[in-house]
Amino acid sequence: MQTAPASFRIEKATVNDVPLILQFIRELAEYEKLLDRVTTNENRVRDTLFGAEPAAHALLAYENNQPVGFAIYFFNYSTFVGRPGLYLEDLFVSPEARGKGFGRELLAHLARIAVERGCGRIEWAVLDWNEPAKGFYKRLGAITMDDWTVFRLMDQALADLASK
């Protein structure tokens, strides 16, 4: 694993970065073969990340002042430990910028945010076929939550239950 060069930096995104964030969301979805699931747009990104009550936070990574990746995260909660956790919703490094340690730098930055905020853990979900990502995360010491199944209620099933 290489160490990121001095020309690499990470910054909090601002409302001016909305088009760039949307572009990275779409590039990540394309890589994950899930582009058909992307229904967000600039207005939603602006309202949800930069409105009065942000639902999540965005970081941008730059190499030589060119954007090369991003991360979107929010804080979740563990009742068992009674502490918040950091949930990493999106992590993406542009294909042409990979192999330089930028993904690790983004994760290390998030780890520092988590520790400063008193979080006991960072969690995220990886597509099962994404072996390069899974290997990378395991080498960092991440464990997999193999005993749990995530359920999701959405669309008509959610509307039906809400209307009872």
Place this chain on the structure above:
Amino acid sequence: MQTAPASFRIEKATVNDVPLILQFIRELAEYEKLLDRVTTNENRVRDTLFGAEPAAHALLAYENNQPVGFAIYFFNYSTFVGRPGLYLEDLFVSPEARGKGFGRELLAHLARIAVERGCGRIEWAVLDWNEPAKGFYKRLGAITMDDWTVFRLMDQALADLASK
């Protein structure tokens, strides 16, 4: 599936409910055979759920004015749809109060909160061996996120990465 009787009600928890919430957290953990993972206490429950910036929200369910269950939830975020989601961290109905539709009533209450808040989905995690729960959720129309693996970075691995 029975309909909950009129003697059943759901209320937002208040800071006076901290001991009861902690008791339910421990009862749920015991049912999940994870009681050894519970390190929270009344102070942490109070600070994280009823402090200046609550990390999560608690609901309590009552039958004939006796507490029979609880739910803890927070709002997460989907970048693909650009909307918040509702994440159900804990859902528990006391063993002696099961089979009366109270779990479904709690979930329906959460579904209404999700819809009012503009959430596209409710998500939660279930232990793989908990077949009764899995069957119950599937009958409500919930789907399982089978293509994803959840990773977690914690303890020394988190501290190591943060100190880079």
